[in-house]
Amino acid sequence: QVQLVESGGGVVQPGRSLRLSCAASGFTLSNTYHMHWVRQAPGKGLEWVAVIWYDGSKKYYADSVKGRFTISRDNSKNTLYLQMNSLRVEDTALYYCARQYRGYDYWGQGTLVTVSS
């Protein structure tokens, strides 16, 4: 069965970096599906963060993270990544990876990122 498992969250100081991972199982990451990162600040709504095309040919980012975050994928490990640099307090959120197939049909459980001095 399809599973997405995020990891890599934690507490980090402003300006530092963190890399999130999303391990996929039950399907092949590179087959047909665009993969996304979505975040949710405490008590707030959902915010789309980034997408990588199924073949890796395109990547798009929300304006709030453009130039600081990088989405990537390692097909050999069936894993999605989000490299987050120059972190800000406002990046504090639960970060989900999600598979896009007519909407987000599968989500991970999320990994919490807290940016605080």
Next chain:
Amino acid sequence: DIQMTQSPSSLSASVGDRVTITCRASQGISNYLAWYQQKPGKVPNLLIYAASTLQSGVPSRFSGSGSGTDFTLTISSLQPEDVATYYCQIYSSAPPTWTFGQGTKVEMK
């Protein structure tokens, strides 16, 4: 950028009530619209995609309609387990847009 306006931000209804939530896009998005349900402390769950197609396993009391700029999620008969926050989302590759609405919190009266 395409903006989504979702309303209302919250509502309170009784068991058996018909509930309607709307989303309006700032420009036409065809039918690239999805609806999600997020129960407290849980991961969002896809209810409807392509504006009106029910995701497998979702109860038939949920329905979606609309095309272009105006979309609606309807719960035909509200049940206690429907207490949740509901989000609409554009999922368009051209132009590349995956914006969520602000969310609607549905509570039981």
